[in-house]
Amino acid sequence: MGDHLFEFLLRQGDNTLILSHRISEWCGHAPIIEEDIALANIALDLLGQTQMWLGLAAEVEGAGRSADDLAMLRDAWDFRNAILVERPNGDFGQTMMRQFLFDAYHVELLNRLANSTDERIAAIAAKSLKEVEYHFERSATTVIALGDGSEESHARMQAALDDQWTFAGELFETDAGDHALNDAGIAPLPSELRAGFNTRAIAVLGDATLNIPETTFAHSGGRSGKRHSEHLGHLLTQMQWLQRAYPGATW
Amino acid sequence: MSYQDTNPRNEWPLWEIFIRGQHGMSHRHVGSLHAPDAEMAIKNARDVYTRRNEGVSIWVVEAEKITASSPSDKGPMYEPSQSKVYRHPTFFDIPDDVGAM
Numbered sequence: 001m002g003d004h005l006f007e008f009l010l011r012q013g014d015n016t017l018i019l020s021h022r023i024s025e026w027c028g029h030a031p032i033i034e035e036d037i038a039l040a041n042i043a044l045d046l047l048g049q050t051q052m053w054l055g056l057a058a059e060v061e062g063a064g065r066s067a068d069d070l071a072m073l074r075d076a077w078d079f080r081n082a083i084l085v086e087r088p089n090g091d092f093g094q095t096m097m098r099q100f101l102f103d104a105y106h107v108e109l110l111n112r113l114a115n116s117t118d119e120r121i122a123a124i125a126a127k128s129l130k131e132v133e134y135h136f137e138r139s140a141t142t143v144i145a146l147g148d149g150s151e152e153s154h155a156r157m158q159a160a161l162d163d164q165w166t167f168a169g170e171l172f173e174t175d176a177g178d179h180a181l182n183d184a185g186i187a188p189l190p191s192e193l194r195a196g197f198n199t200r201a202i203a204v205l206g207d208a209t210l211n212i213p214e215t216t217f218a219h220s221g222g223r224s225g226k227r228h229s230e231h232l233g234h235l236l237t238q239m240q241w242l243q244r245a246y247p248g249a250t251w
Numbered sequence: 252m253s254y255q256d257t258n259p260r261n262e263w264p265l266w267e268i269f270i271r272g273q274h275g276m277s278h279r280h281v282g283s284l285h286a287p288d289a290e291m292a293i294k295n296a297r298d299v300y301t302r303r304n305e306g307v308s309i310w311v312v313e314a315e316k317i318t319a320s321s322p323s324d325k326g327p328m329y330e331p332s333q334s335k336v337y338r339h340p341t342f343f344d345i346p347d348d349v350g351a352m
Binding site for chain 2: 034134137138145
């Protein structure tokens, strides 16, 4: 169970860490300053959540590693985030679509984790949920505004959805470890979150006048760590270079 | 007439932001920002002006909906009240229990 729990916590912390880093890449580059600040806030929310998830992961592992060690000193094959969150930002619409898809899943997940039999997990989920409900509000509003906006913004959002829908599928992948945690009442099966996610997606993407792709194919390999995309290594190079070049550096 | 027609620079409208710091206080003007509509103005205000726990309530008002007095009318508008000290309620004794008024 300890291994399953560690794996589960890495998946939570790596999703929030990698997405946080991706969003932070917009800092100073967003289309308007209000969006720039909002994106930086969301990146910082996710980084705070990462601290809690990886902090607990390090505690559960009991190998003397800290949350910082897990974040800064692991290589790509040890990361357990879904491929969706490591994909490059693309244009602003692609970033918002990725954010919306992740937020819709994230709200469903945290709602369930808030009732976890593991009190530490329930506490992290309850605290994160308040932040993530706002993230969802914001990304849903923007997806609707751009999808149901001009001809160009609509076309870009549809392309973003077509591009990313099959990556969202990985969020609901379920393995033996998920079943073990579910049996212990610690976490829901990812597959159980799909219905709630679909309800949110259908409502928002419908208002955005976007068509959900008709495919059941889902990319895979991130949450198992077996086959990340080429993009993760490049992201880690940027994110980890300081600790790699100056081991133990603090400020 | 669409927004594009009235706004050749193609910018989002400007909104004035008012935040209430705590219950019982009044809303105070804290600044302004751009947003496509009122709902997004509230969200942007939340992110720009309340990220350090400054507020419990936000008002947004489209800047062009505000009618302001003209600075050049300063004389007739305000100076007449300067010499009318009897309009200030400073001639009453206020019991200490009342506190700040």
